[in-house]
Every structure is written in C-alpha cells, then in structure tokens.
Amino acid sequence: MTQIGVPVGIVAIVVMLVVPLPPVVLDMLIAFNITAALLILLTAMFVHRPLDFASFPALILVATLFRLALNVSATRLVLLDGYAGKVIDTFGHFVIGGSLIVGIIVFAILIVINFVVVTNGAGRVAEVGARFTLDAMPGKQMAIDADLNSGLITEDEARRRRAEVAGEADFYGAMDGASKFVKGDAIAAIIITLVNLIGGFTIGIVQHEMSFGDAVSTYSLLTIGDGLVSQIPALLLSVATGIIVTRAAGDADMGSDLIGQLSRQQMPMRIAGFGALGLCLIPGIPKLPFLVSGGLLLFLSTRVTPQSEIDEARAIEAAQAEAAAGPAPDSMEALLDEIRVDPLELELSGDIIDLVDPASGGDLLDRVKALRRKVAVDLGVVVPPVRTRDNLDLPMGTYAIRLFGVEVARGEAPPGTVLAIGDGLEGLPGRRTQEPVFGLAAVWVPVELRSQAELAGATVVDRSSVLTTHLAEVVRGYAARLLGREDVKMLTDVVRRTHPAVVEELTPALLSLGEIHRVLQVLLDEQVSVRDLSRIFEALSLRARASKDIDGLVDAARETLGPAVVAPYVQDGTINVISFEPLLEQRLLEGLRVAEGGGFLALDADLTQALLTQLAQLGTAAEEQNLTPVLVCAPQIRAAVRRMVAPSINRMPVISYGELTGPVQIRSVGVVNGQAPAMAL
Structure with missing residues (x-):
C-alpha cells in the first residue's frame, strides 16, 4: 500500500497546481500540512542520529512542493472569489488583531525570521557538513580496514560500518541540496505574498469597484492568512532541517541530550544564578523575575551530579565494557582462554536448556549457587564456579558433569517429566530408570501425573532437584581434586586473620603449603569437613614436630576433630x-x-x-x-x-x-x- 500511496500523493500534489480546489478541501489540506510539519519537527528532535531519519531530504522536497501547491490554490481562490476558506480567514483575523499595520509588521517579522535566520543558517551548516563528511570518508574507510585486518571486528561488522559511512556521506550530500529547497520556498513565500497583495488590490479596485480602503482591508487579511498558514509549516520544516544538520550522534533523543548536558554542568549554573541575583542591584530594575530565575538556578545546581563523578562513572563503565568485550579472537589471551580447562562443568542437551532459562521457569543456576554455599558450609572448601553450557552432541534429555574436562557422571532429565522414586511404581506410566545418586528404582512420569504418583506413595522430585542432587554428590565425592593449591593459600590467609599465631607456627617452619594441601585432600577424600581449620592446623603443628608422615598428620587431625568426624x-x-x-x-x-x-x-x-x-x-x-x-x-x-x-x-x-x-x-x-x-x- 505504501509503495502506491506515496507516488499517487506526489502526482496529486502536481495536479493541485492546475486544478482549482473548493474552500472546504483547501481547509482540510492546510490542516494536514501544519500537522505533518509538526510531526516532521518532533521526529527530527527524537531521533538519536541523523541517519535514523535518512528519508528527510526527500521529505523536504515533497513537503515544499505540497505547501507551494496549497499557496497556488489559495492564491487562485483569493483573487477569484475574495475568499479562501475558513482557516485562512481565521488566521488572518488572528494575526491582524484589529490593526492592519501591526498585522503586516508581525507577518513580515515571521518571514524575516524564517528566511534570514533559520533557512540561511541551516543551508550553510548543511553545505559545510556535506563538505567535511565527504573529505573524511577515505579516512573512515581506512580505519575500518585497519580494524578488520587487526581482527578487532568481523567481516560483517566491517561491511555494516562501510555502509554506514557511505550512507552518512549520501545523507549530508542530499541535505546540502535539500536545504536549497527550503531557501527557495522562503523566497517563493515572499513573492507569493507580494503577488497576492498587489493582485488583490488591483482586482478589488478595478474589477469589483471597491474603494482603496476596502480592497486593502479585504485582500491584506486574506494575504496574511494565506501567508501565515504557509509560513507556520515552512518555519517548522526549516527548524527541523536545522536540527538535523546540526545534530551530532548521541545516545538519546535531542531533548534528553540537551537537558542532560546542561544539567550536569554545576559551576556554570551557579555562576549564572549569582549573576541573575547580581542584576537585582541595578537601581529601578524589577527584582522579582531575577530573584526567581537566579534562585531556581542555584537550587538546581545543588541537585546536579558533579562532572568529575560522571567522568569517573563513565571510566568504570568503559573498563567494564572493555573487559566484557574480551580480547581479539586470534590474540594470545583468547587462545589461552580457549585451551583453559574449567574445574567443574555442567553440560545440557539442547532440549533441556529450559532448566537454566528464567523466562521458562528454570531455576537451575540459582540452585547451583545455593549448592556452592552449602558445600562451603558442610566441607569448608569453596567449590569453583560451575560452568554451564549446552552440548548438542549429548543425547536428548541428557546432562553430563565434567571434572577438569573429563566426564565423570551422566544422567537424564527429560523435558516435561518428574522423577518418581519409591516402591509400587509398576502402575505409573513413564520410562523406567534409576535414581542417579543412590541407584534407587524410579520412573520418569509426565508432569501431569505428579499428583497420581504422590498418591501412589512415591517421592516425586523435579528435574532441577535431580540434577542438583547428582551434582552435589559428584562435588562431595571429588572435593579433594577440586581443592587446589591456590584454594589452600586462600583458606590459610583466612585463618591467619583470626589465628595468626597458629599459622605462623605451622607454615612454613613445620609444613609447606603443599604438605598442608595434601593433608586437606586426604581429609576431604575421607568425607571429613575441613571447616575447622584452626584446630586442624594446631593438630598438624603438634604432629609435625615428631613426624611429617602424611598418614600420621591426617590421623592427628581426625582425632582432634573426633566428634565432628x-x-x-x-x-x-x-x-x-x-x-x-x-x-x-x-x-x-x-x-x-x-x-x-x-x-x-x-x-x-x-x-x-x-x-x-x-x-x-x-x-x-x-x-x-x-x-x-x-x-x-x-x-x-x-x-x-x-x-x-x-x-x-x-x-x-x-x-x-x-x-x-x-x-x-x-x-x-x-x-x-x-x-x-x-x-x-
């Protein structure tokens, strides 16, 4: 529909130049013209980058042609009938306001503002912007090629950036030409206004035999009304053109950028506030307006975050973003990260990814975090983070637990099911299996039959609980292997803060960190918690004076922890x-x-x-x-x-x-x- 509607509309605009329009239709089109100009202005203010409104140059041409067609139709009605619709008549009375001279002066000022200030300024900025954009284009292309060759960006990203640079050059080039349409439209508005005035006076006096005063009153009112309904959308479009060509790329719309950039400058606001208050010292000047404006600026300056804090926050965000971006794919850091072996991994088949997706109700990641906390409390060691990822090579409904890259356990968690454990499962439909931790007989039953399984006396467990329980058993069974030398160093430093004498007596004088590591590994392998490290270190200190035999050291620690064992x-x-x-x-x-x-x-x-x-x-x-x-x-x-x-x-x-x-x-x-x-x- 849009492919046909826009060409038909442009053809209709051209037809309006030669076909007379009834006053009612002209009123509708004038209202549409003003509304469309307001929409274009607001769109120009809310876009983040000029390229987000890339159709703006073509839109300027269409809007200018439409407005000129309305001028021609209104001029025809003014000169033929002395009446051009209710909208033009109302705008004319509103501006004149009972004084013809004042109305003409106000209208002339609007024309000067549009032609001399806004239109000329926007045209000059568009010309300079196009020149600098075209001059900078080769340098931008070379920078993109350099980033691509160094591996900082991918081929697709480079292609996207090249298209953006080319689009920016085309846009500013088109804006340079489009600004000439705006300037020409302002000149045409002045000429059409003079034609309406002179032609109206002539027709009124010669053809309609009106007195000079009546002709001036009638046709000046219609001319000003026609000019005003044309100048308002023309001024809006000129302002939109100026905003587009003067707008630099930002992270937000124009209003947010302006308020944010002005409001973060604390010192200028304070100086301006005191300056406004200082003007109250001038004899005879009204003090209330300056007191209000100065006091408001001083109040707002107290609510502004200092620029130094903003710069510090930006530096932190930039550092975090750089860390998140990571090194280049072929850099040494990236290669080392690829070959790094994670201590503990949990792999999921493609159909059970919902277990880790919060949007699907998956809470597995939260349960794994809770598991790490529980293991730390029970065993006294901090389990390394569990890396969770998908593995398309696994059978459907399957998960695998890897320890230092080697699979040590595997289980099932079919989607849409729960695990029923216990006796009397023969009547339950589902797939027969064994509970992965204790090897108990179990059945994977559909979720809809959960209540039926509970009535049958079975213990029903959801998939996340099954997987978490299995992972907990693996972690407890391999806790000794998961405890690394760095972990022992960290635990020793923690004990040193509260019991410095114990640690200083034990290491390095009696036992090295490696020997302590070996003792703790044996204790964990025998399912003994090493949470009470201070007492363990005391026992090791006493035993190490006589012998450094690992079995003797372990037994000494066990006897000290006797009740806990x-x-x-x-x-x-x-x-x-x-x-x-x-x-x-x-x-x-x-x-x-x-x-x-x-x-x-x-x-x-x-x-x-x-x-x-x-x-x-x-x-x-x-x-x-x-x-x-x-x-x-x-x-x-x-x-x-x-x-x-x-x-x-x-x-x-x-x-x-x-x-x-x-x-x-x-x-x-x-x-x-x-x-x-x-x-x-």
Missing part, C-alpha cells in the same frame, strides 16, 4: 560399628608396612578377599535395617584399612578408636573374623 554417622545418639575380631586385628597390625605413599596391609589374597566379602555383607545387612554402619579399628592401621576397603566399598567410613569420643552410644552390628560373617544385630 563421627557426627554424620550418629543416629538417635548411637553409632553403629563393625569391628575386627581381636586376633584378626593383631594380624593386621603385624601385616602393616610403611611406604613412601603411606601405610598398607601386606596380606595374602584369600584373606583380603574374605575381609572385603564379610564387610560388604555386614554393610548390606545393616543398610537393610536403615542403619549407617562404620568400620572401627586401631589408629595405627586405620589409614591402611581405608586404602584396602575404599576401592570396593567406598561408601563405608573407616574410623579409629580414638575418634569415638563424646556423648555417643556405640552399638556393634557385626564383627569381621576373616572366615565367615558373624551377625550381631
């Missing part, structure tokens, strides 16, 4: 233990060997297998009764027993007799004798 396994004030038969424990003590990597048990393969089999059977029997068993042994062999048990029965903690301290009841749930499991349940 045992607490996770206490149920209703009772701890359920599995112990070795005394003769067997004596044999284990005799088989203890100390090597560089720590102590180990030198046992024959049959005995080792029998021990592990009995421990597994006793552990399973206890778990079937909802008990959490722990293996207890002598402190000398605890580390070696842990190394023997961990590969096959990692879920069973191994503690020493010295750690069973505090108000806790001990209940034996089994004794290992190396032959057949003896149950004591």
Whole structure:
C-alpha cells in the first residue's frame, strides 16, 4: 500500500497546481500540512542520529512542493472569489488583531525570521557538513580496514560500518541540496505574498469597484492568512532541517541530550544564578523575575551530579565494557582462554536448556549457587564456579558433569517429566530408570501425573532437584581434586586473620603449603569437613614436630576433630560399628608396612578377599535395617584399612578408636573374623 500511496500523493500534489480546489478541501489540506510539519519537527528532535531519519531530504522536497501547491490554490481562490476558506480567514483575523499595520509588521517579522535566520543558517551548516563528511570518508574507510585486518571486528561488522559511512556521506550530500529547497520556498513565500497583495488590490479596485480602503482591508487579511498558514509549516520544516544538520550522534533523543548536558554542568549554573541575583542591584530594575530565575538556578545546581563523578562513572563503565568485550579472537589471551580447562562443568542437551532459562521457569543456576554455599558450609572448601553450557552432541534429555574436562557422571532429565522414586511404581506410566545418586528404582512420569504418583506413595522430585542432587554428590565425592593449591593459600590467609599465631607456627617452619594441601585432600577424600581449620592446623603443628608422615598428620587431625568426624554417622545418639575380631586385628597390625605413599596391609589374597566379602555383607545387612554402619579399628592401621576397603566399598567410613569420643552410644552390628560373617544385630 505504501509503495502506491506515496507516488499517487506526489502526482496529486502536481495536479493541485492546475486544478482549482473548493474552500472546504483547501481547509482540510492546510490542516494536514501544519500537522505533518509538526510531526516532521518532533521526529527530527527524537531521533538519536541523523541517519535514523535518512528519508528527510526527500521529505523536504515533497513537503515544499505540497505547501507551494496549497499557496497556488489559495492564491487562485483569493483573487477569484475574495475568499479562501475558513482557516485562512481565521488566521488572518488572528494575526491582524484589529490593526492592519501591526498585522503586516508581525507577518513580515515571521518571514524575516524564517528566511534570514533559520533557512540561511541551516543551508550553510548543511553545505559545510556535506563538505567535511565527504573529505573524511577515505579516512573512515581506512580505519575500518585497519580494524578488520587487526581482527578487532568481523567481516560483517566491517561491511555494516562501510555502509554506514557511505550512507552518512549520501545523507549530508542530499541535505546540502535539500536545504536549497527550503531557501527557495522562503523566497517563493515572499513573492507569493507580494503577488497576492498587489493582485488583490488591483482586482478589488478595478474589477469589483471597491474603494482603496476596502480592497486593502479585504485582500491584506486574506494575504496574511494565506501567508501565515504557509509560513507556520515552512518555519517548522526549516527548524527541523536545522536540527538535523546540526545534530551530532548521541545516545538519546535531542531533548534528553540537551537537558542532560546542561544539567550536569554545576559551576556554570551557579555562576549564572549569582549573576541573575547580581542584576537585582541595578537601581529601578524589577527584582522579582531575577530573584526567581537566579534562585531556581542555584537550587538546581545543588541537585546536579558533579562532572568529575560522571567522568569517573563513565571510566568504570568503559573498563567494564572493555573487559566484557574480551580480547581479539586470534590474540594470545583468547587462545589461552580457549585451551583453559574449567574445574567443574555442567553440560545440557539442547532440549533441556529450559532448566537454566528464567523466562521458562528454570531455576537451575540459582540452585547451583545455593549448592556452592552449602558445600562451603558442610566441607569448608569453596567449590569453583560451575560452568554451564549446552552440548548438542549429548543425547536428548541428557546432562553430563565434567571434572577438569573429563566426564565423570551422566544422567537424564527429560523435558516435561518428574522423577518418581519409591516402591509400587509398576502402575505409573513413564520410562523406567534409576535414581542417579543412590541407584534407587524410579520412573520418569509426565508432569501431569505428579499428583497420581504422590498418591501412589512415591517421592516425586523435579528435574532441577535431580540434577542438583547428582551434582552435589559428584562435588562431595571429588572435593579433594577440586581443592587446589591456590584454594589452600586462600583458606590459610583466612585463618591467619583470626589465628595468626597458629599459622605462623605451622607454615612454613613445620609444613609447606603443599604438605598442608595434601593433608586437606586426604581429609576431604575421607568425607571429613575441613571447616575447622584452626584446630586442624594446631593438630598438624603438634604432629609435625615428631613426624611429617602424611598418614600420621591426617590421623592427628581426625582425632582432634573426633566428634565432628563421627557426627554424620550418629543416629538417635548411637553409632553403629563393625569391628575386627581381636586376633584378626593383631594380624593386621603385624601385616602393616610403611611406604613412601603411606601405610598398607601386606596380606595374602584369600584373606583380603574374605575381609572385603564379610564387610560388604555386614554393610548390606545393616543398610537393610536403615542403619549407617562404620568400620572401627586401631589408629595405627586405620589409614591402611581405608586404602584396602575404599576401592570396593567406598561408601563405608573407616574410623579409629580414638575418634569415638563424646556423648555417643556405640552399638556393634557385626564383627569381621576373616572366615565367615558373624551377625550381631
């Protein structure tokens, strides 16, 4: 429709130059002309850049031609009928205001303002702007090519900038020519006004036999009315032209830029305010206007943010933007960032990205943040940030957890489902699976059947909870590997602030940072929280004076933390233990060997297998009764027993007799004798 409407409108404007218009139609077109000129002016004020109004030069030509067509039609009606519609008649009476001489003078002033001030100034600025834009074009093109060759911008960005430079040159060149239309329109308005006056006087006196006074009164009123309805849109268009050609590119519209740039200058506002107040000292001058204006400026100056603070804020924003932009794709920094291995990554298949999209109700990122806080409180270490990203190579509905670039766990979280865990799941529709942490039987059921699954007695868990629980288990299981040397340095510095004597005594005099790191890793690997670092360091200081053996250091720290080590396994004030038969424990003590990597048990393969089999059977029997068993042994062999048990029965903690301290009841749930499991349940 717009492709046809604009050409038809231009043709209609040309037809108006030769076809007479009724006064009613002329009134409608004059109203439309004034409204369109006001719209063009406001658009010129609200655009951010001149190129945002690139059609302005062509619009000037169309608007000028339309206004001249209205002048011709109005002149025809004035000279033929002595009446050119209600709009022209009303504007003429309004300007004259009962005095013909005053009306003519006011109208002449409007013509001078439009022609001499606004039009000439806009034309000169457009001419200079076009010249400088064309002269600067080669330099801008070379700057774009230099940025492209250095890798600062992409080929698409370079193409966009070249098109913008070419468009800017074309725009200012067109504006240089369009300003001539505005100037010619102002000259034509003066000529048409003189023609209307002289022609009207002649026709009124000669043809209509009117007296000179009546002819002057009638035709001057119509001429001024016609000139005014033409000069108002012409003045609006001239002002719009001046705004466009004098406007530099900004971040906001013209009004926001002007107010923002004026209001941030605190000192000029204060000087102007005191200057206005100083004028009140002149004898005889009215004081109220200057007091009001000066006082208003001084008040506004107190509400203005100083330019120094604005510049500082801009510098911070620029630094942040530069940091966010990052280095060039082929720079050393970018390449190093590409090959960097993240300690902890969470990869999602394409169809479960909604888990991290807040717009879709995804709260996984918030849960991961909460998980990091909980792990820090429970284990005493700060887990590195979890990098979450999509991986199109994963099967649909799947996620993967990577540790230092290596996948260590994988699970499912099909979209539109929840996980039902428990017994009696046979009647629930959905895909059968296993809960990823404890291996319990489960079913992925549609979200719509959540209530049905809960009525069936199942525990229903949403996808984000499943993934977060799985991630938490991985983090706890690999906490020792996630604890880096820099993390130990940071934790040591934290302890130094509150317990400086403890840290100064321990390191570097007794233990190096690497040895402390190794002890903390072993503790975390055995699921012991290192949150109470001050007491751990005290225990290490005492033990390190006698020996720097890692097993001895770890056991010393464990015994100091005895109640905290045992607490996770206490149920209703009772701890359920599995112990070795005394003769067997004596044999284990005799088989203890100390090597560089720590102590180990030198046992024959049959005995080792029998021990592990009995421990597994006793552990399973206890778990079937909802008990959490722990293996207890002598402190000398605890580390070696842990190394023997961990590969096959990692879920069973191994503690020493010295750690069973505090108000806790001990209940034996089994004794290992190396032959057949003896149950004591």
